Amino acid sequence: MTLASLPADGIVRLEVTVKPEWLDYNDHMNVAWYVAAFDLGIDxxxxxxxxxxxxxxxxxxxxxxLESHITYQREAHRDQVLRVETRIVDFDGKRVHIYQELYRDTDLLATQETVSISFDTAARRSCPFADDMAARYRTVLEAAAALPRPQWLGRSVGIRQGKPAA
Incomplete structure (x- = not known):
């Protein structure tokens, strides 16, 4: 199976521009808008x-x-053009593990990984992926197979005890 608009490397890229209403009291992009930018990438x-x-x-x-984790690396500011890169790193019969990076030019600003589940919108509950969708995920995963494991994949939240604060 081939997906005509899927890039050869399996990464879908989307550009977004930081809007004035995305800024917080620190005059940089608010954390909620990082999530929104990543969500647009998933769409x-x-x-x-x-x-x-x-x-x-x-x-x-x-x-x-089902679950999401974000790392913040650098600030984004008003009117900057950002690039969201989205790929999958795993899937099974019901779930898909999505990994994303947010860039300004070549600067990594943030990462997000999300585990999502197949959902029956009529029954309002999880369900196995339809065969055609599972085949599409398999195609995307195979396209990205040659890519290295992302550096920021699999991080967890916490404070390492014994390590002095910076």
Whole structure:
């Protein structure tokens, strides 16, 4: 199976521009808007693999987030053009592990990883991926197979005891 609009490396890229209303009292992009930018990247990824609004309405299947983790590396400011890169790093019969990076030019600003689950929109509960969707995820995962493991993948939240504060 091939997906015509899937880049050869399996990474879907989307550009977003930091809007004035995305800024907080520190005059940089608020954390909520990092999440929003990543969510727009997931929407673009879903469009590429065929989980469009039409697909969701017709098949009554979508995905919903179960867990998410963000690392913040650098600030983003008003009117900067950012690039969201979205790829999958794993999936099984019901779940997909999505990894994203947010860039300004070549500067890494943030990362997000999310585990989402296949969701029956009529029954309002999880369900196995439809065969066609599982095949699409497999195609995307195979496209990204040659990429190195992302440096920031699999991080956890916590304070390492015994390490002095910077």
């Amino acid at each position: 673009a990824f879903k469009d590429v693999i065929g989980i469009t609004l039409d697909y969701i309405a017709r098949e009554q299947r979508s995905t919903v987030a």
